[in-house]
Amino acid sequence: MIPLFRTAVAPGTAERVTAVVDSGRFGHGPAVEEFERAVGDRVGNPRVAAVNNGTSGLHLALRLAGAYAGAPGVPGGPGEVLSTPFTFEATNWSILANGMRLTWVDVDPATLNIDLDDLAKKITPATRAIMVVHWAGFPVDLVRLARILDDAEAEHGFRPVVVEDCAQAWGATCAGRPLGGHGNLCVFSFHATKHLSCGGGGLLTLPDEESLLRARRLRFFGIDRDADRVNADYDVAEWGYNFYMNEINAAIGLANLETVDERVRLHRLNAAFYDAELAGVAGLELTARPEGLESSFWLYPVKVDDRASFMRKMAGAGVTVSVVCRRNDEHGCVADARTPLPGVDAVHDRVVNIPVGWWLTPEERSHIAETIKSGW
CATH class of the missing domain: 3.90.1150.10 (Aspartate Aminotransferase, domain 1)
Structure with a gap:
């Protein structure tokens, strides 16, 4: 059978993985940091945070979007997130996992992506975030989306945060620029079958330095990795998750990034x-x-x-x-x-x-x- 999916393994992958094994360091380390720098260079945005998979990245991005129940500015329960039903379940279950309220937006039958006309109609003062999926690798028109959000902000006095699910869209561009650098929270998947595979893993690109630092803390239990943990002289001001990428995934990703x-x-x-x-x-x-x-x-x-x-x-x-x-x-x-x-x-x-x-x-x-x- 001619397969629908295959996993890419670039030359040099085994050597990179062996180097990690020989180092004895498997958690977040120099390979992850090298991978982050390399991916940041590729997408034109140095503000990146590698995670253990794309679903964790979506979960973390929505946490950063601040629409979960009890978040500042979200009185009386969870904030509304607008999303498309034409996607793999990981996209929308991350909304539910954050305790947010899901509202469906229709799809454009021509592109299979979210229908921006329907989206514009459904933005209300309760809307705190918008999830867009670049389905099959085809990008949503982010330029038009920004204009829609300009209008929504003028009307409602609040600009919903955009989370881009880029799981299928490594290498896609909008208006000549790679996805990941249009000023939104963007999440990539490096699952085994993706264009860029780490065997598993994911990554967020962030719009500003504050979001980046927060994302890097939250992916590691809310702890600043530079904190003095030897003497227990650190404070967790905001609890986080066990979402960080490991060194083996980063080594595979670095090899595959070359091809x-x-x-x-x-x-x-x-x-x-x-x-x-x-x-x-x-x-x-x-x-x-x-x-x-x-x-x-x-x-x-x-x-x-x-x-x-x-x-x-x-x-x-x-x-x-x-x-x-x-x-x-x-x-x-x-x-x-x-x-x-x-x-x-x-x-x-x-x-x-x-x-x-x-x-x-x-x-x-x-x-x-x-x-x-x-x-x-």
Whole structure:
């Protein structure tokens, strides 16, 4: 079977991991700090905090956003967070884990990202944070989002904090700038199947120095790592978590960082091939490509008629395809937040993802395209 996902292991990975093992230091140390500096250079934002996985990063980002129950400026219970249901559950369960109130925003059927028109309508004085997901690696229009927030601030006297879920979007750009440097709280995942893999791990990029210092304390129980813990001469003013990245993950990440640009290039090359080959295929619709937004194409989603038949046809041809996620608003644990979402209704049962990754040979991607063009 042609796989939908594969794990990248760059040359030199084993040597870097062996060096960590030989050092005897496995917790947060020099490899993590080197990785943070290197990633900061890549995204154009030196204010980064590595964590043990992307979900922890989302949890921590929402804590920093300050919309949890009892936070200053959030009287009478949890603050509202606007989010999309078209994402993997980790995005939205981090909202619930922080005790925040979840309000669904519809999706744009053309891009599968959050519908910015619907978002603008749903911002209220109770809105404290907005979660946007760069689904499949395709970036949300952050320039337009900033204008929407300008209007909301003028109307309500408060600017909601934006948390960007960049888990699938390493290498994506908005208005020519990499994600992670647009002034929001941004969270990357370095899960084994991502463009940039650490085997596990994640990272936050922060908009200012105060947020950075707070994030680095909160990822380690609220303790300043430079504090005098030998003599117990330190104070935890704000409790935190056990979220820090370890040295082995950082070593793997540093090796893969040397080759990640080529992987992203190949994903984009394969996506361009599909864009040309699959345009106009009966029963299939491609996602939109708005100007100024460059996807990393971690996934290549298509919208198809009779998805079950399409998936059977692809499996029979030796091609792994997947829906990847279920719409989050239909889960029982968020039943009280349900609301009409016509955009999600229009696409949820049609979307399926086909292999687009760096591992595809020209023969394999041609086989995939020809299989689709032959009908299902």
